[in-house]
Amino acid sequence: MQVKTPDRATAEPPVRTDPQHRRPRALLWHSRTLQGLAYATPTAVFVAVLFVLPLLLVGQMSLHDWPLLAGDQGSNAPENYTDVSDSTLFWPAVRFTLLYTGIVTVVLLGLALLLALLVQESRPGAGFFRTVYFLPGALGLASASLLFWGMYSPTTGPLSRTLEKLGLVDDPVSFLGTPTSALLSTVFLVVWKFAGFYMLILLVGLQRIPHELYEAARMDGASRGQIFRSITLPLLRPSLALSLLLCVTGSLLAFDQFFVLTKGGPDNSTVTVVQLIYREAFQRLNLGTAAALSILVLAALLLLNALQFRGLRHADES
Amino acid sequence: MGSPPGSQGRLRGRSHEPVRRLATAAVALLATVGLATACGSGDGGSEDDGTKAADAKGVDDGATLTMWTRAATRPQSEALVKAYNAGHENKVELTVIPTDDYQAKVGAAAGAKDLPDLFASDVVFVPNYTSSRLFADLTDRIDALPFADDLAQSHIKAGTYDGKKYVVPHTLDLSVLFYNKDLYRKAQLDPDKPPATLADWDRQARAVDALGGGVNGTFFGGNCGGCGVFTWWPSIWAAGEDVLNKDGTEALLASGTAQKVYDTYRGWVRDDIVAPGARDETGVTWTGVFPKGKVGVMPMPSTTLGLMPKDLDLGVAPIPGPDGGKSTFVGGDAIGISATSDKTDQAWNFLAWSLGDKAQVDVVAAHKDVVARTDLASNKYSKADPRLVTINQLVADGRTPYALKFGQTFNDPNGPWLTLMRDAVFGDGAKVEKDNEAVTASLAD
Numbered sequence: 001m002q003v004k005t006p007d008r009a010t011a012e013p014p015v016r017t018d019p020q021h022r023r024p025r026a027l028l029w030h031s032r033t034l035q036g037l038a039y040a041t042p043t044a045v046f047v048a049v050l051f052v053l054p055l056l057l058v059g060q061m062s063l064h065d066w067p068l069l070a071g072d073q074g075s076n077a078p079e080n081y082t083d084v085s086d087s088t089l090f091w092p093a094v095r096f097t098l099l100y101t102g103i104v105t106v107v108l109l110g111l112a113l114l115l116a117l118l119v120q121e122s123r124p125g126a127g128f129f130r131t132v133y134f135l136p137g138a139l140g141l142a143s144a145s146l147l148f149w150g151m152y153s154p155t156t157g158p159l160s161r162t163l164e165k166l167g168l169v170d171d172p173v174s175f176l177g178t179p180t181s182a183l184l185s186t187v188f189l190v191v192w193k194f195a196g197f198y199m200l201i202l203l204v205g206l207q208r209i210p211h212e213l214y215e216a217a218r219m220d221g222a223s224r225g226q227i228f229r230s231i232t233l234p235l236l237r238p239s240l241a242l243s244l245l246l247c248v249t250g251s252l253l254a255f256d257q258f259f260v261l262t263k264g265g266p267d268n269s270t271v272t273v274v275q276l277i278y279r280e281a282f283q284r285l286n287l288g289t290a291a292a293l294s295i296l297v298l299a300a301l302l303l304l305n306a307l308q309f310r311g312l313r314h315a316d317e318s
Numbered sequence: 319m320g321s322p323p324g325s326q327g328r329l330r331g332r333s334h335e336p337v338r339r340l341a342t343a344a345v346a347l348l349a350t351v352g353l354a355t356a357c358g359s360g361d362g363g364s365e366d367d368g369t370k371a372a373d374a375k376g377v378d379d380g381a382t383l384t385m386w387t388r389a390a391t392r393p394q395s396e397a398l399v400k401a402y403n404a405g406h407e408n409k410v411e412l413t414v415i416p417t418d419d420y421q422a423k424v425g426a427a428a429g430a431k432d433l434p435d436l437f438a439s440d441v442v443f444v445p446n447y448t449s450s451r452l453f454a455d456l457t458d459r460i461d462a463l464p465f466a467d468d469l470a471q472s473h474i475k476a477g478t479y480d481g482k483k484y485v486v487p488h489t490l491d492l493s494v495l496f497y498n499k500d501l502y503r504k505a506q507l508d509p510d511k512p513p514a515t516l517a518d519w520d521r522q523a524r525a526v527d528a529l530g531g532g533v534n535g536t537f538f539g540g541n542c543g544g545c546g547v548f549t550w551w552p553s554i555w556a557a558g559e560d561v562l563n564k565d566g567t568e569a570l571l572a573s574g575t576a577q578k579v580y581d582t583y584r585g586w587v588r589d590d591i592v593a594p595g596a597r598d599e600t601g602v603t604w605t606g607v608f609p610k611g612k613v614g615v616m617p618m619p620s621t622t623l624g625l626m627p628k629d630l631d632l633g634v635a636p637i638p639g640p641d642g643g644k645s646t647f648v649g650g651d652a653i654g655i656s657a658t659s660d661k662t663d664q665a666w667n668f669l670a671w672s673l674g675d676k677a678q679v680d681v682v683a684a685h686k687d688v689v690a691r692t693d694l695a696s697n698k699y700s701k702a703d704p705r706l707v708t709i710n711q712l713v714a715d716g717r718t719p720y721a722l723k724f725g726q727t728f729n730d731p732n733g734p735w736l737t738l739m740r741d742a743v744f745g746d747g748a749k750v751e752k753d754n755e756a757v758t759a760s761l762a763d
Binding site for chain 1: 421422425426428429446447450451452541594595597598600603607725726729730731732733737740763
């Protein structure tokens, strides 16, 4: 009796000399491969058309002289790339974006962890607070930014007027009027909006830690701090890693909040790299340079993400 | 015998397996269909034969025309569209776009060849659009109009490229001083003697500010480049000077006259004569301060005259220069037919009507707006309100600056003009020369 074992997914169905004895299993396997391909095709088409093609197009744009209104004018490589650093706003924007990312990541993840620890027990009211903390996440970022823009307005917003009425300040407070206050006000908005979201991620991670570990540690006389450092944090690593990745990527690509609240002001102190891309494309009407900038941001993101993955994996293995 | 990877015994009787597979297949099918339809683009318009006999009135045959306008000139556009739709078979569908986003939207639509039939444009951006061939050639049609020579020439000039005309005036927005007569009386100023020089303006603003009680002398958009060119440049023009060279590639914004203007504003900021919020005002709410009745005198757009509260006793005056003179920024919107439209004749029907006697007098002038034709400057409505006569007459003393890189230099919130403005007025004014060079660099880009 012949025993044929196709051992590779791409193996051809076994060659039979006797057509009437085709094994039904092989036929089924062959049709399952086709089925799998059929199910995967729409996704592949999606990815190809909505991601790969635009990416290639942006790459092409970055190598061409491409004004927004007049269209493709032909190649001018690598001018778009070398011109990037000519803009006086480029390096300050890079520095500011990195600074902002650092601040937001630390504050946001720290607060999210705290909130998750607070609501992880099934105490009465925990469910209510979980909802309340998460609620701001249901707003779109642009809507939230508009909301806060209205609130921060020194002349028409409620915050300033309340502070004046309470006698805490004499003049209308300009929350977005200086570089520092603009940055902190925006950080406040972002933390308010996303703390609940990251709290949820960390909450899921917290709830996966087996209670027996805590009990065992408590029986051994460990303090809360020791428990937190030696049990909670290490076992929370995957959730923390995910949160870190999302937070860093999102912050590096920050645009909506700054565009709505400050438009990069006051005095170009809150310009982020994505805002530079927007400005290149729609103010300076030049898609070629905007595309070059986009490719550079993409490269930086890929690099940073690769580094994060590597760092977290090493930490895991150790 | 092993089984190939990927087929690990999922066939064994899982009862919901067929349903799940069906559902997955359905989703995949829907996705593919959705993708296919999403990729379908709108139908391309048929090429309009531009050599068809240019009927001066266009065609009114029940077509639907799409039109875009800026939020800043929304009341005027809406009034014209409403009146046109009421009396014609063609219907214009107007979309109002936030002023700040307008350039970007037009740019994006132009790139996608998806512009509406008609689109208005801030007159300072028109050179961008004509040089990129976004508008249809209207030279013959404009010249066929009986009142062609009486149209506001600064708008026609802004829309002329390579000897061809591409736009007609749509709304005129002039910068004029508005002053609060009630506050003037309270401050013991003559309500019929508005400022004739920059020094007068300074004195009167300070007198009103001294009233206290939440009253301020003046206001301006301190974080708004567009507001700055609109309200500060007339003072320089009133002195007979230029702010740009003829081609719009060099800036003259550090001149002695310009410095005098900046000095006056800086003094107001230093001495708190300006209403709060000026430093942060990005242009979104700058015209909402005067109607509250607590500001003495400030330049405002003439298009806001018809929107002022009825009980606000306000007077208007031309913007003066350091030693007198008068001028204005002839802004507003010009409008053209997009080059990709297939309804050029119908669109022209709307444009020709909007410049005709009935529209200009009964719609534009009736709303206390500036008419686009100098032969109608004195009409039954303007005669009823002497303020309108003052404004209408100002068109002759005003200018519309021309620069290809106007938007990215002067309107861009991250651009060099805003930096110059804020250094000159909120700083100590020492960097104006250097900032002016940055402006020139941007214009010559």
